[in-house]
Amino acid sequence: MATLALPGRRALAVDHRAVGRFTMATALVAVLAYLVLAPLIRLQLKAFTGPGGNSYHAAFARDGFGRTLLYTVGLALGSLLIALVLGTWLAWASTRLPRRLRFLSVFPVLPIVVPAIALVVGWAFLLAPGPGYLNAVLRKLPWWSGDTTGPINIYSLPWIVIITGFSLTSFVYLFVRAAFANIGADFLEAAQVCGSPGYQVFFRVTLPLLRPALTYGGGVALLLGLGQLTGPLLLGTNEGITVLTTDMYNQVSSTPVDYGLAAAIGSPLLGFGLLVVLGQKFLLGDQRRFVTHGGKGFRSSARPSKIAAVGIVLFSLTATVLPLIGLLIVSLSRYWTKNVRPSTFTLDNFRKVLEASATRDAIQNSVVYSLIAVLIVLPIGFAAASILLRGRRYPVLAPILDFLVTLPLGVPAVLFGVGFLVTYSQKPFVLYGTRWVMILVYVTLMLPFATRMQLSGLIALGDSYEEASRVSGAGPVRTKLRVILPLMRSSLGGAAALMFVLLTQEFTASVLVRSLHTQVMGTVLFDSWGSGFFPLVAAVALIMSAVTAVGVAVALVAGGSDSLNAL
Amino acid sequence: MSSVSLKGLTKRFDGKPPTHAMKDLDFDIEEGEFIALLGPSGCGKTTTLRCVAGLETPTRGQITIGDRAVFDSTRRINVPPDKRKIGMVFQSYALWPHMSVRKNIAYPLKARGLKQAIAQGRVEETARLVECEELLDRLPMQLSGGQQQRVALARALAARPEVILFDEPLSNLDARLRDQMRSEIHELHRRAPFTAIFVTHDQSEALALGQRIAIMRAGAIEQLDTPQRVFEAPATEYVAAFIGMSNRLELRRTDTGWTCGGQPLEGLAPDAADATVVARFSPDAARLAKNLEEIEAHETALPVQIVDVEFGGRQMNVTATAAATRVRVHVSADRDSWTRRITPDDRLVLAFAPRSAAMFPAEPAQEPNQAEAAPAVAGV
Secondary structure, eight states: OOOOOOOOOTTOOHHHHHHHHHHHHHHHHHOOOOOOHHHHHHHHHHHHTTTTHHHHHHHHTTHHHHHHHHHHHHHHHHHHHHHHHHHHHHHHHHOOGHHHHHHHHGGHHHHHHHHHHHHHHHHHHHOOTTTTTTHHHHTTTTGGGSSSSSSOSSSHHHHHHHHHHHHHHHHHHHHHHHHHHSSHHHHHHHHHTTTHHHHIIIIIIIIHHHHHHHHHHHHHHHHHHTTOOHHOOOOOOOOTTOHHHHHHHHHHHHHSSSSSHHHHHHHHHHHHHHHHHHHHHHHHGGGGGGTTSSSSSOSSSSSSOHHHHHHHHHHHHIIIIHHHHHHHHHSSSSOOSSSOGGOOSSSHHHHHHHHHHHHHHHEEEHHHHHHHHHHHHHHHHHHHHHHHHGGOOOOOOHHHHHHHHHHHHSSSSHHHHHHHHHHHSSSTOOHHHHHHHHHHHHHHHHHHHHHHHHHHHHHHSHHHHHHHHTTTTTOOOHHIIIHHHHHHHHHHHHHHHHHHHHTTTOOOHHHHHHTOOOOHHHHHHHHHHHHHHHHHHHHHHOOOOOOHHHHHHHHHHOOGGGGGGGG | OOEEEEEEEEEEESSSSOEEEEEEEEEETTOOEEEEEOOOOTTHHHHHHHHTTSSSSSEEEEEEEETTTEEEETTTEEEOOSSSSSSEETOOOOOOTTSSSHHHHHHHHHHOOHHHHHTHHHHHHHHHTTTOOTTTTTTTGSSHHHHHHHHHHHHHTTTTOOOEHHHHHTTSSSSSHHHHHHHHHHHHHHHSSOOEEEEOHHHHHHHOOOEEEEETTEEEEEEEEEEEHHHHHHHHSHHHHHOOEEEEEEEETTTEEEEETTTEESSSSOSSSSSSSEEEEGGGEEEEEESGGOOOTOOOEEEEEEEEEEEEESSSEEEEEETEEEEEEEEEOTTTEEEGGGTTEEEEEEEOOOGGSSSSSOOTTTOOOOGEEEETTTOO
């Protein structure tokens, strides 16, 4: 299929193979358009057709909406600031690690692969004003010795911002570290030979070269910050801290359900997401320019630094290990109190979780839904990547397809969640309550990853293997099966495992689309949190992390140590 | 093996402005003939090859392999590459890294359903032909560049296709290996002839391998002839420049005789009907003399001033100006020869035999932009 380039619309207008190929590509784009756009459009229509005309007036005139908007922007910008500073510093530090400690450079990525909801719950166990373990430790210090609560209150906006900032740091880190790797050592050496001292090289050469990565990584982090549901929902509800996402969630989850209101509240997020996706297309143009790189890679001319290693370890301890320790202690205890009694530790909570049919089903559902979704999205991503690779052949379809598969990255998952709820609880496809609506939303959320990762695999492969097969007498199908698939095996394996990781920890869309019979690990954890069964919450969170860890291990084995960078 | 014929083949790339990779290309390749497509990068030679393979679709024209039309724009025929019975050797070799050498060579046989041939030992036979039978169970990664090249050749030959297409197959090899592979391909073709189209930008490769050479320029063929004819009688000044006649002198007939840039020519006068001609000759076809007395009867001579002298091992590479035109001459570097002691600013005499030079009309009517190719040493 790769071999017969359509020469232009005038010449050879009827080539039946080209027509067949074009029909299939159109069908794919149509299906994806329905999958991605239908929920967003139907949701948006609700906003215009609410009771009394449109819901915008009702939504924006409510008490406290201005504060919600303010909190949303504050959360996004605050966590972005933390992420940019920490992420850039950590990326720089990772280039200055001593040779023996190079493996440490994976650590700052951990907050992405450990389920976000587990980390948030873990932080709550540490920093809740009353029984938080770290608070209890801090109260032993002379400054706070008289207090009975505090000094830190995790259920407050600044701490929600800090916790969110930690998880966004990993994204900025990934982008900036990749950019560091692409700065050829010779650029910096050239600057030094020209007489620039070290600090000048950093500000005059390194930082300007990082600017695209900082812009892009910062953009992604900003979108994630705006669409953040987990942190504000679990930590902010008690104190009445609402952001747009939690506001939407409340409209949909409490009676009376008002989809119009939820849609109107989500509109700013949708608009901003669209703006970023389209703006990025406009700014970056043809994405293929950015995919492969050569060169010697970045080598800092400065000596390896102990501070770099210490900084990375410190960040990983704070952002990942501490909350996991909090989870571990609570999961082993009978009750969550400020006093830790190792002598009373028990595995009962795990036993209960694994015996209760609700939690067992949820674990099974998570794994099964994720696997099915991965199996569906991989071939779709392969087809989409193949079309994007030969974009010139599809002058109209390719840009549309590119937009469709990028959209789930720009539009917050909470919008897709509510959109799917609206779309699939009415005709023509009434799927609400079945596993398929969960699987479809998972497929949609994974489209960007499935396509991008396979696209870069295909680009790295080049054309000649495929062409060599065609001139050897093999048809398109044989070529794909015998040559392309085996050669793509490792990048396919890496992509599959990574998507499995992201899906088993999915919470935002799941919590909106789930029903009584389609619970997954994240939603069960959230329900137990709401009912106050904290030791069970901790046990589920740890099990969830363990399932994810298996996926990460598979990803590393299948795709090599670079597969985390594919994110 | 079959004949191949291209008729009116045109490939246009839409763009602003639209460009032509080739324009109304016509030529026929006889059964068993080895033809070389020679030209600088961007002249359309690789696109032509890929059109024959079916990897690109021409805008117009016909391609016939044997007696079967594989492409015909008027009859809307476009046979996909896998149905064209061709073999191809890629510049990057494109050996599939996940298959052993044996599987790579057997692939075209399997893909074309020639199980019997595999059973009869065709894979081993082909491997023996290119002397890589001891590599059969290795993976491509474990082979050197030259070995990979051999395996790629074996894969192209295995199914005994009607034509074998070579896309600059030697350009990734180092100079020594390139010479060796070149003579091996030549020998292989002499022992067991196959129809071949060989794309290259290296004139020595084309001269050595091609039974005929097609020299391409901007999507058209400048000359299609045997290497001997191309070398001895280049059809256009462009061809002459491309095959190494890098020296260019504009000669003018006056009432008193021939001149070059105002200076009178000594010795034998060029045999040309036009009033102004361009003489092209290679640095090896000229020599330097101390003075006009040393000029022989069959030579044309012109006073020159030496600009620079490089030591080139077996010869001295001398740059000189003759009537404001730069020329390069290779002279003897023998220790006892006086030419070893040539230094810049020396005033000497340039001598060349008109019969070993090529003469062209100074302003050829059929190629208005010929002059732009004047210093054309591209690819030489």
